[in-house]
Amino acid sequence: MKTMTRRQALKLAGGVTAAIPLAMLVRRGALADELAQVDPEETTAKALGYVHASPNPEQQCKNCQLYTGEDGAEWGPCAIFPGKAVNAEGWCKSWITRTG
Numbered sequence: 001m002k003t004m005t006r007r008q009a010l011k012l013a014g015g016v017t018a019a020i021p022l023a024m025l026v027r028r029g030a031l032a033d034e035l036a037q038v039d040p041e042e043t044t045a046k047a048l049g050y051v052h053a054s055p056n057p058e059q060q061c062k063n064c065q066l067y068t069g070e071d072g073a074e075w076g077p078c079a080i081f082p083g084k085a086v087n088a089e090g091w092c093k094s095w096i097t098r099t100g
C-alpha cells in the first residue's frame, strides 16, 4: 500500500479547505432561492414594520448586519426571520449597520 507524503497530505487538505467555502456559497445561494418570502402581514414582520421596499435607500436589508444574502441577490436570509427570505431592498425596525 502506498502512503501519502506529508506534502501530498498538505496539498490535499488545502484543496479541501478551499472547496468548502465555495460549496457553502453555492449552497447559501440555493437556500435563499428555496426559502419562502417573509409576508409583511405576518405577526413578527408586522410588529417590526417589515416592508419589501425600504423607504430609505441608505437603510436596506442588504446593508443590514442581520442579512446574510449574497451580494446582488434579490432575496436573502435574515437572522430575525429564520427559514424565510427578506427582500434585499426591504427594511424593518431592527435594521442595524453592517460592519463587515
Ligand code: SF4
Pocket: 050, 060, 061, 062, 064, 065, 066, 067, 078, 079, 080, 081, 086, 090, 091, 092, 093, 094, 095, 096
Ligand atoms: S433585521 Fe430587518 S432590516 Fe435587517 S435584514 Fe432583517 S428584515 Fe432586513
